[in-house]
Amino acid sequence: MTAATNSANDLLLSRRSFLRVSATAAGGLIVSLYLDLPLAAQEASQAKPKVYPPDAFVHIKPDGKIVIQVNRLEFGQGVHTALPMILADELDADWSQVVSELAPAADVFKDPLYGIQMVGGSGSIAHSFQQYRELGAKTRAMLVAAAAEQWNVPSNQCRTEASVVRGPGGRSAKYANLAVAAAHMPVPETVPLKKAAEFRLVGKKIRRLDSRPKCDGSLKFGLDLDLPRMKVALVAHPPIFGASPRSVDDTAARSIPGVADIFEIPTVSKGTAVAVVADKFWTAKQARDRLRIDWDLSGVERADSSQLREKYKALAGTPGNVAVARGDEKALDGIAATNRIVAEYEFPYLAHSPMEPLNTTVRFDGNRAEVWAGSQFQTVDQMAIAEVLGLKPDQITFHTEMAGGGFGRRATPDSHVQREAAAIAKRLTGTPVKLVWTREDDVQGGYYRPMHVHRVEIGIGADGMPVAWHHVIVGQSIVAGTPFASFIIKNGVDETAVEGTADTHYDIPNFHVSAHHPTVNVPVLWWRSVGHTHNAFVMETLIDELATRAKMDPIAYRRKLLKPDAKKLRAALDLMEEKSAVWRTKLPKGHAVGFSCHESFGTGVACAVDVSIENERPKIHRVTVAVDPGLAVNPLTIESQFQAGVCFGISQLMAKGAITLKDGYVEQSNFDAYTPPYIIDAPAAVDVHIVPSTEKPSGCGEPPVPVISPAVVNALSQLTGKRYRTLPLVTV
Amino acid sequence: METYKLTVNGQPKEVTVDPGTPLLWVLREDLKMTGTKYGCGIAACGACTVHVAGVATRSCVVPVSLIGDRPIVTIEGIGQDPVGRAVQDAWVSEDVVQCGYCQSGQIMSVVALLKRTPKPTDTNIEQSMGGNICRCGTYVRIREAIKAASQQLK
Numbered sequence: 001m002t003a004a005t006n007s008a009n010d011l012l013l014s015r016r017s018f019l020r021v022s023a024t025a026a027g028g029l030i031v032s033l034y035l036d037l038p039l040a041a042q043e044a045s046q047a048k049p050k051v052y053p054p055d056a057f058v059h060i061k062p063d064g065k066i067v068i069q070v071n072r073l074e075f076g077q078g079v080h081t082a083l084p085m086i087l088a089d090e091l092d093a094d095w096s097q098v099v100s101e102l103a104p105a106a107d108v109f110k111d112p113l114y115g116i117q118m119v120g121g122s123g124s125i126a127h128s129f130q131q132y133r134e135l136g137a138k139t140r141a142m143l144v145a146a147a148a149e150q151w152n153v154p155s156n157q158c159r160t161e162a163s164v165v166r167g168p169g170g171r172s173a174k175y176a177n178l179a180v181a182a183a184h185m186p187v188p189e190t191v192p193l194k195k196a197a198e199f200r201l202v203g204k205k206i207r208r209l210d211s212r213p214k215c216d217g218s219l220k221f222g223l224d225l226d227l228p229r230m231k232v233a234l235v236a237h238p239p240i241f242g243a244s245p246r247s248v249d250d251t252a253a254r255s256i257p258g259v260a261d262i263f264e265i266p267t268v269s270k271g272t273a274v275a276v277v278a279d280k281f282w283t284a285k286q287a288r289d290r291l292r293i294d295w296d297l298s299g300v301e302r303a304d305s306s307q308l309r310e311k312y313k314a315l316a317g318t319p320g321n322v323a324v325a326r327g328d329e330k331a332l333d334g335i336a337a338t339n340r341i342v343a344e345y346e347f348p349y350l351a352h353s354p355m356e357p358l359n360t361t362v363r364f365d366g367n368r369a370e371v372w373a374g375s376q377f378q379t380v381d382q383m384a385i386a387e388v389l390g391l392k393p394d395q396i397t398f399h400t401e402m403a404g405g406g407f408g409r410r411a412t413p414d415s416h417v418q419r420e421a422a423a424i425a426k427r428l429t430g431t432p433v434k435l436v437w438t439r440e441d442d443v444q445g446g447y448y449r450p451m452h453v454h455r456v457e458i459g460i461g462a463d464g465m466p467v468a469w470h471h472v473i474v475g476q477s478i479v480a481g482t483p484f485a486s487f488i489i490k491n492g493v494d495e496t497a498v499e500g501t502a503d504t505h506y507d508i509p510n511f512h513v514s515a516h517h518p519t520v521n522v523p524v525l526w527w528r529s530v531g532h533t534h535n536a537f538v539m540e541t542l543i544d545e546l547a548t549r550a551k552m553d554p555i556a557y558r559r560k561l562l563k564p565d566a567k568k569l570r571a572a573l574d575l576m577e578e579k580s581a582v583w584r585t586k587l588p589k590g591h592a593v594g595f596s597c598h599e600s601f602g603t604g605v606a607c608a609v610d611v612s613i614e615n616e617r618p619k620i621h622r623v624t625v626a627v628d629p630g631l632a633v634n635p636l637t638i639e640s641q642f643q644a645g646v647c648f649g650i651s652q653l654m655a656k657g658a659i660t661l662k663d664g665y666v667e668q669s670n671f672d673a674y675t676p677p678y679i680i681d682a683p684a685a686v687d688v689h690i691v692p693s694t695e696k697p698s699g700c701g702e703p704p705v706p707v708i709s710p711a712v713v714n715a716l717s718q719l720t721g722k723r724y725r726t727l728p729l730v731t732v
Numbered sequence: 733m734e735t736y737k738l739t740v741n742g743q744p745k746e747v748t749v750d751p752g753t754p755l756l757w758v759l760r761e762d763l764k765m766t767g768t769k770y771g772c773g774i775a776a777c778g779a780c781t782v783h784v785a786g787v788a789t790r791s792c793v794v795p796v797s798l799i800g801d802r803p804i805v806t807i808e809g810i811g812q813d814p815v816g817r818a819v820q821d822a823w824v825s826e827d828v829v830q831c832g833y834c835q836s837g838q839i840m841s842v843v844a845l846l847k848r849t850p851k852p853t854d855t856n857i858e859q860s861m862g863g864n865i866c867r868c869g870t871y872v873r874i875r876e877a878i879k880a881a882s883q884q885l886k
Contacts, residue, residue: 076831214832217767217807224766404833647869
């Protein structure tokens, strides 16, 4: 008797055993499905055979549709298509019948490595590739086992394709017709996985599953949610982080028809805000505009960008906490001043400004709550809402809503938006309330990429290569005071502040990096590619400057300086050099080519940029990008991520690409003053080339961002002879 | 509160709202047509673009009281138009969208462009699309899809 058939009877046993079997194989999946039902209802619901055991992730419907749960937020990066591709490939599913759904918050959907349900660190594919392959392969094995048992043939005589099991003698059965029987098959503990050559979906250019509904207005983002009796809430936040009202006059606001309630709520920065709840957004907006709040600004620190700049520059002149100490710290001393570069860089605060403004909907029913949020941090947000409402996390049904961008902004360790939404919903028990942050709330609301100053002193050897490198980085820690601090801050250094420098792939013999993390009353957060946003800029502009001084080809210089084991960067550089040759060897007059390469989140990237100066701005005519992401799961998505991600990256170069504070107040409030790239600012063409690889896949969401800004200013330097060390790029 | 008779995607609609309410919020909250998006509220991002009498219009800054009898077309209705359908199809075949939030507005701007200029130059594209922000940065594929749609329409 084969393993596939021996336990069919064993599985027709008690529901508890059934639960146990399923849970062993796929990690508590049944529990997750019935999270919002009382235990008795869970038991009752399992009296009938399950449609399919690993049904936390896969549901094969009688009509042949295969619904696959995505254990992460989709906010543009493409996992809503790529993760189902991975599972469907091992499952040998008919791709045209695959439906993708965003999973709610549940233990089973936690990131296999990070242990919470989240999107971050470009880890979606990197961490769930193996998981989704195994889920697909196990599901397939159970379908095969069911068919083999029905036909009384060994399962190794069955094969699968396009949602059909085929057996000896021309037998065939559709997955849909096998699903119920397969549900009673044991979930195999281990399954063989396909060889790369056997993939039918992975590695192919597959179009996104969410395109059409995003093009005809039918897709519902979190902000589009509409529930019966739902109210909309806006919040008047303190104008300076942490402040509270001395008094609130809401007479005029309350006189507006449709206003339901106005009340104070706490903010996570230990201040107090004023919530306005109304029947509709526009009513709430009108009412909020008419609040007369006398803010008590005494006792709150007033951050000021100019003052911070001076403070940071002073700090940068002194060594900070040590991130790297390699080689001789005194090596610089023996090098003449003429053979040194001393460079100071300044980077401003940056807002993420995802196109869909922040929002969360909560309905609190006393002993349960239901939440709808486009969250990168479902587990964290669910726990925070539970805390505010005095519930346990498993009393919160948390729906993951499609999100209109995020770039890190929907991954807040303090869940400040969700805490606000919960505090408001608690007051309006029984009524669903959608909290909306306006664009102004978003731009002025903090949680920025931190402001930074870098000071670097380089000693150059006789061969033009760097011999000694002293690098001090000053900026707020993103994770200090959060649960992430214990494993991200080491020796007083927040790794997210030094990543891209401390772990550089350049082989510099005497290399010393340290960091200062001043405390400032401005909330900060990871902004797509995090520390690499500033570290890659510093490293790649300095390497370019060194190559220029050495009168060496910038690609050859990088290749010479890279460590021998920097395989991905070397592969990306080679491919970029080859693919950009057609245009960069015959540039029009007034154009220059700039290069950079940088590895982040395990992915090596190199780019070449064709730049001229128009209207005193860099005009980016063309970008050639080469990327080594290991196995390319969906090359079409990777191409798209890199084409668009380099555009996100040039946010840093926009003339109005900075958040600044004056006397505690954020000086920008909307896209008129904090301006992301428009089409005119974007590269006109971006060609993306992927290094062929069968290595395990690494991330592609963030790695496009770090390379572009340094490459553009490296080109500008050739055109103007100047070096660019202060962002945003106000003047060329 | 005033009552307004509107024609949206060819259908007569009636709403009773404050006269200052922007068309965007009438569409989204009173008519429950959420395909038109709120991005900035100051006509700086184009996510709210609809057609008012055929003109691409930022609905977030146009009070409903100023619409009068001009017909409104939104992303939900643009697929009934051959140009609209061609643009939507090109967007899907070129795999333009990422987060997708801005794309309703992008598509409405493109359709207005192609109705006026069926064979747009790069300059035409940059001028007509110059006020639509895509924060994901999908502009390269937007350009490609505009050209693909234009080809389909010849």
